[in-house]
Amino acid sequence: MLLTFLAVTVIAIIRARHLFAVVMLTGVFSLLSAALLVQLDAVDVAFTEAAVGAGISTVLMLGTLTLTARRERVPDRIPVAPVLIVTITGAALVYGTLDMPNFGDPTAPAHHHIVPEYIEGSEKDIDVPNIVTSILASYRGFDTLGEVAVVFTAGVGVLLLLSGGGMAGSRRGGEMDESIAKTPQADSVEPPGKGGATKGKEDGA
Amino acid sequence: MKHHLVLRVVTKVLIPPILLFALYVQFHGDFGPGGGFQAGVIFAAAFILYALVFGLETARRVVPQGTLRALVAGGLLLYATVGVVSMLLGDNFLNYSVLRPDATAGQHLGILVIELGVGITVAAVMIAIFFSFAGRPPTIKDEDW
Numbered sequence: 001m002l003l004t005f006l007a008v009t010v011i012a013i014i015r016a017r018h019l020f021a022v023v024m025l026t027g028v029f030s031l032l033s034a035a036l037l038v039q040l041d042a043v044d045v046a047f048t049e050a051a052v053g054a055g056i057s058t059v060l061m062l063g064t065l066t067l068t069a070r071r072e073r074v075p076d077r078i079p080v081a082p083v084l085i086v087t088i089t090g091a092a093l094v095y096g097t098l099d100m101p102n103f104g105d106p107t108a109p110a111h112h113h114i115v116p117e118y119i120e121g122s123e124k125d126i127d128v129p130n131i132v133t134s135i136l137a138s139y140r141g142f143d144t145l146g147e148v149a150v151v152f153t154a155g156v157g158v159l160l161l162l163s164g165g166g167m168a169g170s171r172r173g174g175e176m177d178e179s180i181a182k183t184p185q186a187d188s189v190e191p192p193g194k195g196g197a198t199k200g201k202e203d204g205a
Numbered sequence: 206m207k208h209h210l211v212l213r214v215v216t217k218v219l220i221p222p223i224l225l226f227a228l229y230v231q232f233h234g235d236f237g238p239g240g241g242f243q244a245g246v247i248f249a250a251a252f253i254l255y256a257l258v259f260g261l262e263t264a265r266r267v268v269p270q271g272t273l274r275a276l277v278a279g280g281l282l283l284y285a286t287v288g289v290v291s292m293l294l295g296d297n298f299l300n301y302s303v304l305r306p307d308a309t310a311g312q313h314l315g316i317l318v319i320e321l322g323v324g325i326t327v328a329a330v331m332i333a334i335f336f337s338f339a340g341r342p343p344t345i346k347d348e349d350w
Contacts, residue, residue, distance in 0.1 A: 043238035044238045044239070044240070044243075046238075047230075047238050047239060047243045048242055048243055048246075051243050051246040051247055051250070052242075052246055055246065055250055056246055056249065056250065056253075056331055056335075059253055059257075059335065060334065060335065060338055063335065063338035063339055064338065067338075067341055125302075125308065125309065125312065126309065126312040126313075126316070127309045127312070127313070128235045128236075128312070128313070128316065129235065129236050129237075130234065130235055130236060130237060130238065132238070132240075133234050133235050133240055133316065133320075134235075134312075134316070136240065137240070137315070137316040137319055137320055138301060138312055138315065138316055141288075141299040141301075141315075141319065142298070142299055144284075144319070144323065145284055145285065145288065145299065145319075148280065148281050148284055148322065148323050148326050148327075149281060151326055151327055151330050152277060152278070152280075152281045152326055152330065154330065154334075155277050155326075155329070155330030155333050155334060156277070158333070158334045158337055158338075159274070159277075159333055159334075159337055162337035162338065162340075162341065
């Protein structure tokens with residue numbers, strides 16, 4: 001059922017030409033994905049998807065939209081080569097999923113190796129009820145440190161690129177204070193997000 | 206936004222619960238879903254909502270640029286410091302068991318502190334990115350929407 005909704009949203013996104021509608025629909029898509037992840041018992045990932053995908057990235061896309069055009073240009077001909085490449089890659093990926101174990105299969109490799117140790121250890125050694133947290137923060141603490149470094153680097157990159165370098169950004173910001181408040185999107189939007197953080201939770205769950 | 210009275214009042218009512226919920230997600234991450242990443246994003250959401258309704262300049266006065274930059278680096282530094290401290294106490298980098306005499310308590314402390322570091326960096330980066338996006342002059346006129 002949720003997958004049907006997802007498919008409908010995707011078709012709507014492809015067909016829509018008004019970019020404001022497209023951004024809103026991607027927000028809807030993220031929210032539906034979050035619901036799907038709750039169904040799959042991956043609450044932590046769902047949480048991230050809802051906060052980052054549906055929230056922050058929608059706001060950031062709207063912010064970008066104020067800097068670019070509001071309508072998509074309709075291409076005069078169908079781009080053959082990209083369509084071909086996308087189709088082949090998609091087919092290869094679908095073919096790859098055929099070899100994957102079924103959902104919830106106890107013999108799947110993901111449930112063996114070190115995972116039983118983690119599940120037992122997070123109760124005995126770490127004593128944290130949420131295994132996702134114990135793996136993310138303790139067993140894979142080094143990975144998470146790297147992920148935070150990625151978020152940090154992304155932030156530094158955006159600051160360097162968009163604020164015109166160093167202190168110039170803070171001075172220029174003053175002249176443009178009302179820019180965001182003027183746009184009508186402000187009425188409809190609530191929360192915010194960024195892609196890097198989504199990745200962080202995936203290994204954990 | 207000065208004429209949107211309802212919007213401003215509703216925002217004022219909403220922001221404290223959002224911040225409180227972010228803190229709950231942050232410090233309750235050990236027991237339920239959540240953690241630094243989600244909490245940081247929710248925390249930033251409150252500030253972005255504030256900036257959307259009350260204007261970027263007001264929001265910049267709440268979180269000055271310098272503070273924001275310090276927080277972006279500070280969270281990551283806090284995380285790495287925990288690793289260095291555990292190393293100085295004679296164990297591996299980021300092994301929290303040595304932080305307290307009791308290994309389990311050490312793990313709890315370590316997880317709490319590094320999640321706080323994650324939360325601080327994520328929240329500050331989100332707010333910084335939003336400020337830099339919103340701080341640029343729009344090229345679309347209001348009527349075009």
